[in-house]
Each structure stands twice: as structure tokens, then as C-alpha cells.
Amino acid sequence: MPEPVIKLESVCKSYGNTKALANLTFSVEAQSIFGFLGPNGAGKSTTIKILMGLRKSSSGQAFVFGNPIKGRNPAILSRIGYVPETDSLYPSFTANQIIATVKPYYPNWDIGLEKTYLEKFELPQNKKISEYSLGMKRKLQLLLALCIRPELLIMDEPTLGLDPIMRYKFLQTLVLEVAQSNITIFFSSHNLSEVERICDTVAFIKNGQLIELKKMEELKKKGQRLRVVFQKDIPQSALAIPGVEILEGSGKHYIFSVSGDGAKALEELNKLPVFIMEDMDLSLEDIFVEKMEEK
């Protein structure tokens, strides 16, 4: 099992009396597209900043490429592409000037990609950043992050504020990168639909704590929410199956929630006189809202 690209072990961060992160522990496997979900103020940005060495953890240890992160480490930073949440580009510089500033520090900078993305993203090279729209700034940040041919791409709410077309192009670019290189992508988002589209692993964070971490196919597997119509009134044994909970319904028609070992529960349900047992669509949004309202 190859070393995880990112690993957090009991990472805590406090600002005075406020706890931003509490014992955060999880790993990101190589070549996965990892979505980091949570409400505002959950600690997503703080986690990302700690991984980038921009902030120091109060306790615990973060690892990137197996190396413990203790403050800024240029050797590691040269392997990471970073797209921040806030606008941090020099307003009086042009795109070309910004590229010229950072290019020398990345040995793998790909000039071909630079040309490709400048064209694909339609970025005017000689306009000042102060004249760029939010979407253009984001795209330039993505260009800067991808042209270095990073092993790891860390993004903080990358599509926030982008219109649907730009968001689509952004996602397409990410998917293309994953398809043609060994990149690992770790990003935080509010936008569940884009996470649902491209992530293979999802972590939910709330109040600085990890609520859940699951592979997307686990999260979305069948048999979690069932519409069941019995031939006659609901048999008593249906109420006693472990892991099966009635969410709604009466008479013959019920909605069940199945947790834990779904296979066993389904087996038991199948023994009952059932007319219809069909899967109900459970979107990531439904799952997210439920998880956030628990605890």
C-alpha cells in the first residue's frame, strides 16, 4: 500500500479560546480525488493552510509526501499546486509578470501547458490583475498550479463565485489532468454537485472535527434508502431487522433507511412478503445535510 500523500494525526488548532480543529485524523491516498466538505467555519481552510505550511498546528502532526510539516518547506512546496480561496495575486502585475516571478522556482514547469492554458482559459497576458474578473483570477491560479506539473493539487473552494460555464470548464480541466497524470487532488468545497461528479473519496468536517470519511462508491452504494411496498400490512419482523429503520410510511408502503451491513439487512428484507423494493435516490446533498444535522 503506497504511502498516503496527505496524512493528519490528531491535528489541533486553537486561536485563543476558539478551537478551529480538534483531533483531526485522516489520510488521502495517492491519485485519488478527495473532496473535503463542511459548512462555513468548519475548519476546511485552516486544515489546508496547515498542510501548506502557512499556519502551524497547535498540536498533532500533518504529513505531506510522508514528510512532517513544520512550517514552510520549499522542497515540498515545489511539488504542490495550490489554488487558494482568497484573491492573493499582485494587483499591479500582469499574468506574464506573475508567471515570470514564480516560474524559476519550479524545475518541472511546462511551457507547453502554460501556452495551452493561457489560450484555453482565455487569459489576457498583458492586462493587470486588478482588471481581471474573479473567474479569470481563479483560472490563472489554476494555471499556476498545474503548469508546475504537481504531484498534489490542493484547492480551497476553487469554483466559488464562478459561473456555470467556467465551473464546467474548470472541472473538465481537472478531470483531464487526472486522466493524463498521476496527480492527487485534495479540495474543499461547498458545491456538492461538483464533489459528487469527480471525487472518489469524501470527508465531512464540522466544528473542526471529522464526521465521516468514505469512498464515494461506499457513500452512494445501493440499498441505503429503500421504498418498500408489502403485499399485506407490514409484518412485525420487518421492525426487528438490525440496521433497518423506518423513516416514513404506514400501511403497506414504507421508506426504510438501511445502515451498517446493508447486505445482511437486504437478505432479511427479501425474506418478507414484498411486492416492490426499490432504491431511492440519495444524493450527496441529502447525505451531507443529514450528517451535518446529526450530533
Place this chain on the structure above:
Amino acid sequence: MPSSFFSVNPYSSEPVYEQLKSQIKKGIYWGTLKPGDRLPTIKEMSVALSVNPNTIAKAFRELILEGYLIGEPGVGTFINEKNQQALDDTKRQYFRRLIQDCFKEGKVMGFNCIEMDSVWKDILADFDKEENNA
């Protein structure tokens, strides 16, 4: 075979790779995907559908294991020359399930077997007539 032939809904509770698998299988059952046809590359599909390439890869992998597809390294992924008998059996099973679901729903609505049987016979008779006229 262009990528636009396929479409997936990432927001459904059915995993994307399952959706893709059933679309490819259906194409094979219907005969629109013939043995020897080349599927788009994983890269082409993932970009066209805007989904994680690992998802597409998984669908291909499982279909190769199940014998529907055959992968030629460096060349592409192709529809397998499945044993005709085995394919017919699978198609029959799929068809049976479709009909079973229909009848189940009929029963929920309260129709009895005799009523459902007469509807069934009616529909088949209509199809027959159409075929004879054509």
C-alpha cells in the same frame, strides 16, 4: 463509438460506474454495440462526461472481468465476441426481470393475475398486427 453515446447522472444514488456498466450492457443486448466495436478511451469518456476517470476505469475493468469487454493494451477497449448462447441467456434473464417488475407493480395496484394476463395478451396481439402490416 463516440462518447456522446453515453450519459451518466452523478447525482443519482446509483454509482456512476454501475450506470455506465448497465448502459454498455444494454447496448450489447440491443445490438447497437457489436462485437469488435471500439469504446472511447477512459480519458475521452471522463472528459466528455466530466467524471472521475477512475470511475470509468472501474466500469471497464469489471466488464472485462465479466467477459463483456476485452482490453488490448496500447490499442483500446473492445466489445467482446461473447459466446452467443451465453449472451442469449443473459438477455433472457434481463428481459424476465423487466417483466417481473411490471407484474409486481401491477399487483401493488391491485390487479390480479387474470386481469394482468389479458392486458399482456392484448399488447402482444397489437405488436403482432404491427409486424404483419409492416
Place this chain on the structure above:
Amino acid sequence: MGIYYKEWIESRWRLVTGIIVLTALSLFNVIMYPWIQTLMTPDMARLMESMMRQMMPFIDMPALEPMFDSWNTYLYGSWISKTLYQTITIFILLAAAPLFAGEENRGTLQFLLSKPISTLEIVSAKYLVNVAEIILIALVSTFILYPVSLIMGESFNASLFALGLIQAIPGYIMLFSIAFFISTLFKDSIKALAASAIGFAILSVPSFLPDFRHLSVFRILQGFNLLENEGVMWSVAAIFLIISAGFFILTYIMATKKEA
């Protein structure tokens, strides 16, 4: 490399403005000379001197008379000993304040710190580019007087001015280093500027106290000793450079603690 380029791009207009303003002020002295010559007779000079000594006894005034004596002493006295060090001090304040405080303010510090550039290189680039600009401004605005003197038909005592700058430049570097360090203590350029200005004001206090005059940085910058044919104060210049290095190190330490 890239970061030096970036600091250059950010500060080049400051350099150009500095050169233009100081050169203009320098040339202004030249233009004023004919007027001064006619107005400032030796008697006038002595009268002014005693008036000023009476009004501001705490200011150590050199003898005014010789200053209006000759072209070189006049220029030295009004340029090196007054206008140059005063305006360069203002330039230093303006150049240093935004170097760290301004980056944090604008959020661009996060951009820099997320790149694989060592903190030492980030600090060095800011320091060296700006110090080079300060030296360049001092040199250009001073030595423009050479060709101008020739045009005016006067001889230019290049070694006097060169020695004056050799003594003054370590002082300018030290003042910059202090303001540079102060910039890391604030997240707002204006606050950093104000704090540095207050710092410099405190440094100028010794020049008002007769017994401690020799401790004043600004006094050294004025370089009257060179007019009085004393040598360059080499040991003082060395001390200034050591103090500069000290503040550079302090700035580096503060920079490594920066979070974005």
C-alpha cells in the same frame, strides 16, 4: 531570480520617482547659487549665524560663513548635509513600510509563502533591491552635480562628495534596516510608516542635546566632519553596517514566524 524580478517590478516606479525628485532638488541648489552669492555676503552670513544660534541654541550650527564661500562647500553644505539626507530619510520610510506590512494587507503574502521560495530569499530580495535603489538614488542625484558644475564653469570636488556618501550610505542602510524590521511588526503600511517615523524621531533626539550630539545618526549623515577636513568616520560606518545586519537578522526571524 523570480523574486528579485518581482521586487524590482514592485519598486521601479519608486526608484524613478526618487531619482527624479532628488535630482530636481539637487539641481535646485545649483540654480539657487547665484542668488545665494549675491544675498549672502560674509557679514550677512555671520549675522544669520548668530541669529540662529540665539533662537535655537540646542542646534549645533556649523559656521555658516565658509559655506557660502565656495561652490563645493556650498553644494556640500546644502546638498549632502541637508537636502539629501532629509529627503532620502523620507524615501526610506516610504520604501520600507509596505515591504511586509503592505503584503499582509493585500493578502499577497499568502501567495509568496505558498511558493517554494525560502524565507531567506524572500527577505533578501526585498532588502537588497531596495538598498540598491537607495544607493543608486544617492549616487545619481549627487554626481549629477559633476557635469552641471562643469557647465557652470566651476570645478567639482568629486572626492569630497564621494567621501561624504561613503560616510552617509551606511547610515542610510541602517535607517532602512530599522524601518524594514518595523514593517514586519504591522499589517498595515500606514501604521508601519508611522511607527518608523516615530522611531527615526527618537533617533534624532541626541542631536538636540549638546553632550550627546555625537550619538545622533543624522549628525553623521550630515558629514560636517568632512567639510572641516577631518577624515571619514570609518568605525562609525562599520558600526552602522553591523547594526544593519542585526536588523536584517531580526527581520528574517519575524518573517519566519509569519502566518498567512
